[in-house]
Amino acid sequence: MTTNVCVFENWHFAYFRYKARYVMRTFLPQKQHQIPEFDANIAGGTQVGKRTVDISGKMKVLRKLADESENPDGTHSIILQHILPTTIEYIDIVNSVYPVDLVISIVYSNDQPTVDALRAKGYEVIVPNSIEYMKEELWKDVLRVLDGASHPVVFQEVGGYMSKWTKQLSQYEGFKGCVEDTKNGLWRYQEAEKNGDIHLPVLSMADTALKRVEDSLIGDACVYSLEKVLRTQLASILDGLRCGVIGWGNIGKSCATAIEGRNSVVSVYDINPVVNMLGYGRGFYPMPLAQLLAESDVVMGCSGRRSIRTADIHDIKNGALLCSASSKDIEIDLKGFSQLCEIEDITPQGDDLCPIEKYTVKKTGKVFYILKHGTPIDFLDMPLQGAILDCTFSELFVCMRELSKNPHSPGVIELADALQIEVAKLWLPTYVETFSTHEATKDKTFFFPESWYWE
Template identity: 30%
Template sequence: MDNQEMRRLGAYFDDIVSQFPVEHPTASLLVTHLLPERPAFVQAVARMSNLRAVLPKPKSISPDALATVQRATPCDPLSREVFGDPEAALTYLETRAAGMPVVLLDIGGYFAPSLSEICKRFSGQILGVVEDTENGHQRYAELDKLPCPVITVARSPLKDPEDFLVGQSVVFSTEALLRTQGGILVGRKAAVIGFGKLGSSIARLMHAKGVQVTVYDTDPVRSTQALSQGFAVAASLEAALKSADVTICATGAKALGHEDFALLKDGSFVATVTSAEDELDLARLPQTHTLTPVGEHITRCASDDRHFYLCNEGNAVNFLHGASVGPFIFLVQAEILAGLSALSRGDLAPGLHEVAARDRAAIAATWLTHFNNRMS
């Protein structure tokens, strides 16, 4: 970002922070993609709270952004193994924020497996969680009883522009990877697994490129939505996979289990919109397939009777080519800050919550003030 863009972004976050004050002293831990524009958001979090550490998503770290953030805030390794183990998660929290009231700013439900235990045993207080993604939303929603408030921005209307543009990035990057193997999307058959906001965006964009799209979603409501928009809807995962030249997984959960790889069409490509550990069951793949790199970010996975190509080792393909969604990402970041402000009050009951509609409107109005002229 050039100096003018940085000043514009700084002024925007100044306005957001002033509109959503933190009412009581609050510490925070921040899980984030550490992309080039992200230090401004991290600084805004640090202005609103005592930011104890940043936990960068490992597959999306800009070295320059990391160096900038590390000058002011510790950056710690992020893994599902650590935060999936209540003892390890608790030890980490005690190391970074012992005795403090803490808000957990999450991307992907990392704290969900240990949340009940750390809420019970932490020497401070877990004020709540702000979750950014559909994957994380599902992880928290699946808990039998939430021990604290969880504010989710995953299904916010302010996230729609980001989802659309991420969908474009996914389609662009998938085709770029196909081209390295001499293929193109036009005239191909594709299976889109999951017809949420990202999946539906990908399906529409693939169709616009001349791809024959079949959708599979376990939710019958989403299946009817896909059908009403003109897409073929598979009755089973097997039916979706068996004729697809390209499969894009966009469920935010486990899209393909190990046994499902045998259903893939011979020579087909598999890409995802989130990390491999979330969408694909790859643990046993080296035991049943011969894995051979055949190009940058392409792995040939061969069994006795067929093979398929795995894009970017099963991780989100859009990050391979920048994944920039422009200023629209700042809408989502502002809503995360609004969630931090709401949790700092300490008056929300345990359970799932969303940012108030009036606060979303205020964020959108502020965003328009700072970025509309740039977009026009």
């Protein structure tokens, strides 16, 4: 009887799937093939180290924005970014409007062949030797550039590294302010503002609706890299493992969804009780942190803050893997763990492999593993690509343009809705075929927000 029910359910599902496809083929407009789904040019791509990567011509919306932008007072830029092959075109396009005086690579997402390629183009690129240097010493490198500048400068960064040094930067009359990309960086600037220690405008895109488009895909990038490490270095898979996600914000949600899609059992924890309730409502069983750590084979920190403390070390399951989907090395208390554990580097021999460190608790002999020194695991690969990366870089460019054109008072400012909508109205017809036709240009979405009030 059970078999008959299963057969009926499978037939029932297949029938409705067939009907849905019939309706779509019959009644929805057919593809016009105006926008190719893939536009790869591998044979004629760009050589970056050992790789040939198709990285030119991908930033279509960014190019349109740059072509329409003017720079009447000759503002230059300093860019602090993840230096990956996909960043080259972004820097080139920004440079075409706001000449780039300095490129700073983030230490945990630095691709040396890309650095070499940028230097070959004539850019000055510095690669800090540690996250600590970026927090405490990098501002001096920025001041060095400003010292010799006779033009205005805008600074685009990722991570809030200048948040302690805005007073020093504000001494330069031509310094127009900072653009901040990430939540972690935003929180650092907000903390400075709360303490009355912010002395220049900081335009943030970290909490915008457009940024949430990127956040919704970062989880899959993190889980892709995690799964790649499991398969290629640990001869394992995610299927069937107990996985815990700490921090159920935008990135935590996307990580939990991506892990669940690999047939893992996913539990979540958030310090905010309301967020734990939301996780319950979405089917991700929330549990206390100690229980999550004790039961999870894999733990991914997604909070943007310290999610696993020294006090939690005895709760971690023996043999567990810990990794981060967050910023810097903030999620796991590596410094505290180093006082309590013997640490062994067990990374296999080879190129482009994920660093794996074995931590053995001295008192108990418990063992756990930390991937990529606790820094974001998605930067083992190129986490954002194509259309979504174009959206992110376009939003950053619009922030830079806003700071360049319009004076702002010191403090944290969120990118205005109107400027986000400007990016979206360019992005939709560029990448979504149904919005690329002549008829679609008359759609109300291209007249938003005024069209909200149309009768």
